[in-house]
Structures are given as C-alpha cells and as structure tokens.
Amino acid sequence: MDMISEVIGTVRAGNAYARRITESGSWGARYPSFAGVGFHLVLGGTGWLVLRGGESIALHPGDVVLVPYGTEHGLSHTPCALGTLPVASMGPEPPRPGPSDFEFLCGAYRLDNGKVHQFLRALPDVIAISPDYDRHPQLRSLAALLGDDVSEPRPGDEATRSALVDLTLVHALRHWQEQSGDEAWPRITDPGIAAALRAIHDAPDGRWTVQRLSEIAGMSRTTFVRRFTDLLGKPPATYLTGWRLTLGARLLRETSAPLAAIARQVGYSTEFAFANAFRREYGVSPGRFRQNMRVAAASR
Structure with a gap:
C-alpha cells in the first residue's frame, strides 16, 4: 500500500473546490491558511509564488504549486513580501474575460471539520513542481479537463470536481516524489x-x-x-x-x-x-x- 492512495482516501471527507483565475497588469493575492490540501496549476504566463519569510519562486506555464496542509502563501506578478498582498477572494467568481498575463487553476479539498493526514503534514509546507510533461503528459490532460469542468455549472459537477481534484493531487504528488526521490514519500513495504x-x-x-x-x-x-x-x-x-x-x-x-x-x-x-x-x-x-x-x- 502506498501513502498517496492513503492520503487521497482521507481528504475525500472534505469538499472539493476548483476555479480558473486570470490576472493582468499589476496583480497579486494572498491565500490564507486553511485546513486541507490545495494546488495551483499554471496554464499560461509567468508569475511568482510568494512564501512566508520573504522567498519568491518564479512560475512558468505547466508549473504546479502544491500546498499539502493549507499553509499561507501568495501569487504575484513580481517578487514581494507576503504581507503586502491583498487576501484572495475565494468565492465562485468567473475568470475575467479577454486576454490575460497570467492564468491558472486553483483547486483544494477543505477539511474544516477534519484533520489533514499526518504524512501530508510531514511534507514541506509549500512545494513548487515543474513536471516533465514529455514523460508524463497526463497532468496536461487533467488541466484541460479541470479547466473545462469549472468553466460553467453542469449536472454532476460535485462528482466530476472531486474526481478531477483527486487526480490532479495524485499526479502532483507523484511528480514531487519522482523529483525528490522515493525516500521523500514513505511506502508500506512490509x-x-x-x-x-x-x-x-x-x-x-x-x-x-x-x-x-x-x-x-x-x-x-x-x-x-x-x-x-x-x-x-x-x-x-x-x-x-x-x-x-x-x-x-x-x-x-x-x-x-x-x-x-x-x-x-x-x-x-x-x-x-x-x-x-x-x-x-x-x-x-x-x-x-x-x-x-x-x-x-x-x-x-
């Protein structure tokens, strides 16, 4: 039994959320801490992941930001201090129409009455991943499916949203494990x-x-x-x-x-x-x- 399957089984006790967000010009948002696991998947443009402590990491199309246990972080058009960013609006707002400088998918499982799995809490609080899409094109397909799923309300949204957020988290964790080495994510080999x-x-x-x-x-x-x-x-x-x-x-x-x-x-x-x-x-x-x-x- 592997721990990725284990933790995905536990987060399903919460509700899955996802939306597509577009930004242009001078933009930035701070995502407050929450009980759960989340991700951002960059669809287009370049931006910066802003962390507590002042560090900023450049983001490019295809990059994934994984937040294993809901640590506060931010996204911005330029490196900056996290505290200077306005709090992100987390409601079901549609993306702005027209061309944009930066486009990404935001997804999460919120566990407001639950507990984040201990193995997720053992991971770094925010992880930036640059997947090898030539070797593993599945994440690109998932991004297209999830982007389409959040584009407009449809019957069966709750089922499809959970499934697509599940799969995106699984592939993000797999990529991180591959890049970090097998010892980074425990397996039950006994x-x-x-x-x-x-x-x-x-x-x-x-x-x-x-x-x-x-x-x-x-x-x-x-x-x-x-x-x-x-x-x-x-x-x-x-x-x-x-x-x-x-x-x-x-x-x-x-x-x-x-x-x-x-x-x-x-x-x-x-x-x-x-x-x-x-x-x-x-x-x-x-x-x-x-x-x-x-x-x-x-x-x-």
Missing part, C-alpha cells in the same frame, strides 16, 4: 503490515481486534503493534478508528444514507457509538457535519 492495512480498508466493518490483525500480518501481537506504529505513526487500534470515521465522513458527505446504516457500514454496532466517536474526532455531530458539507457545497 508485507505483513500491508496485509493488515488491506484487511482494514477492504472491510472496515469487520470485527477487528489487534490480535486478529496481527495474525493476518503473521506476527506476534507485540511485534505487530511496534512495526505498525513505526510505519504509520499511530497504533493499529487508533488507525482503525480513524479510518472508520474517515469513511463515515465521506458517506455523510456523499450519500443520504441514514446514520444507523452508515454506523453499521463502518463497523459500529449502534448509531450512538458512531456518533460519540465521530464527535470526538471531528468536533461536531454527524448530523451537523453533513449539514455543514451541504452548505459548503451549495456555496461553491
């Missing part, structure tokens, strides 16, 4: 731990215990807990709970299934037990979380 993870992901409603998972891994309970914690950063029982609640959050966002049905699907015997665990993890009740997601989706 076959026993990988087998236990597959079991959890394939059947989150299973009657899992640490002992049962250690048997699937082919290890003693003590060895399994130690290796699992070393590789995943948390004990097996904590990981299992987190994954069940992440899946529950996705079902609350994506479906209208009753709370009791979702509770059973993710391994809780009662709606009450699921609701209590969910509130501890996300800080709100499942019903409030679903309502918040619907309000956020309607305001995109």
Whole structure:
C-alpha cells in the first residue's frame, strides 16, 4: 500500500473546490491558511509564488504549486513580501474575460471539520513542481479537463470536481516524489503490515481486534503493534478508528444514507457509538457535519 492512495482516501471527507483565475497588469493575492490540501496549476504566463519569510519562486506555464496542509502563501506578478498582498477572494467568481498575463487553476479539498493526514503534514509546507510533461503528459490532460469542468455549472459537477481534484493531487504528488526521490514519500513495504492495512480498508466493518490483525500480518501481537506504529505513526487500534470515521465522513458527505446504516457500514454496532466517536474526532455531530458539507457545497 502506498501513502498517496492513503492520503487521497482521507481528504475525500472534505469538499472539493476548483476555479480558473486570470490576472493582468499589476496583480497579486494572498491565500490564507486553511485546513486541507490545495494546488495551483499554471496554464499560461509567468508569475511568482510568494512564501512566508520573504522567498519568491518564479512560475512558468505547466508549473504546479502544491500546498499539502493549507499553509499561507501568495501569487504575484513580481517578487514581494507576503504581507503586502491583498487576501484572495475565494468565492465562485468567473475568470475575467479577454486576454490575460497570467492564468491558472486553483483547486483544494477543505477539511474544516477534519484533520489533514499526518504524512501530508510531514511534507514541506509549500512545494513548487515543474513536471516533465514529455514523460508524463497526463497532468496536461487533467488541466484541460479541470479547466473545462469549472468553466460553467453542469449536472454532476460535485462528482466530476472531486474526481478531477483527486487526480490532479495524485499526479502532483507523484511528480514531487519522482523529483525528490522515493525516500521523500514513505511506502508500506512490509508485507505483513500491508496485509493488515488491506484487511482494514477492504472491510472496515469487520470485527477487528489487534490480535486478529496481527495474525493476518503473521506476527506476534507485540511485534505487530511496534512495526505498525513505526510505519504509520499511530497504533493499529487508533488507525482503525480513524479510518472508520474517515469513511463515515465521506458517506455523510456523499450519500443520504441514514446514520444507523452508515454506523453499521463502518463497523459500529449502534448509531450512538458512531456518533460519540465521530464527535470526538471531528468536533461536531454527524448530523451537523453533513449539514455543514451541504452548505459548503451549495456555496461553491
């Protein structure tokens, strides 16, 4: 099991956003910090990525800016101090008509009631990537699809937007891993731990215990807990709970299934037990979380 698939599975608990933005003349915007993961993909023109601490990085067509856990940053026509830039408007505004000096796609998963995956938090706070499009042309195709998807409202927008933002994030992370080396993004190469993870992901409603998972891994309970914690950063029982609640959050966002049905699907015997665990993890009740997601989706 690889960590890119792991983290993409967790961010789907939030709402996906994307828009195309055009700028001309003297322009600049500061993107405040937020809970989630986002990206900018440069379609045309040149500009500058502005970071905290005063550093600025030149951006060219095809470049991708990846923000793994929502760190504040800016984009501008010239190098500058981040604090001098006005706060970006994040509403669903259409791009300005006519020719532009700089054009880019902005996409994100916002996790206002969730937590950014620990492996995303282990990455640099802002990453500038220059993909090799000759070797990997898929990102160019994704940019065209996402640009078309945000050009006007259409039936099925919520499904297509999530899928395209997912794919863009996956390819951006792949390119960064390729440019940084395999050690930059951990992989679960231990076959026993990988087998236990597959079991959890394939059947989150299973009657899992640490002992049962250690048997699937082919290890003693003590060895399994130690290796699992070393590789995943948390004990097996904590990981299992987190994954069940992440899946529950996705079902609350994506479906209208009753709370009791979702509770059973993710391994809780009662709606009450699921609701209590969910509130501890996300800080709100499942019903409030679903309502918040619907309000956020309607305001995109």
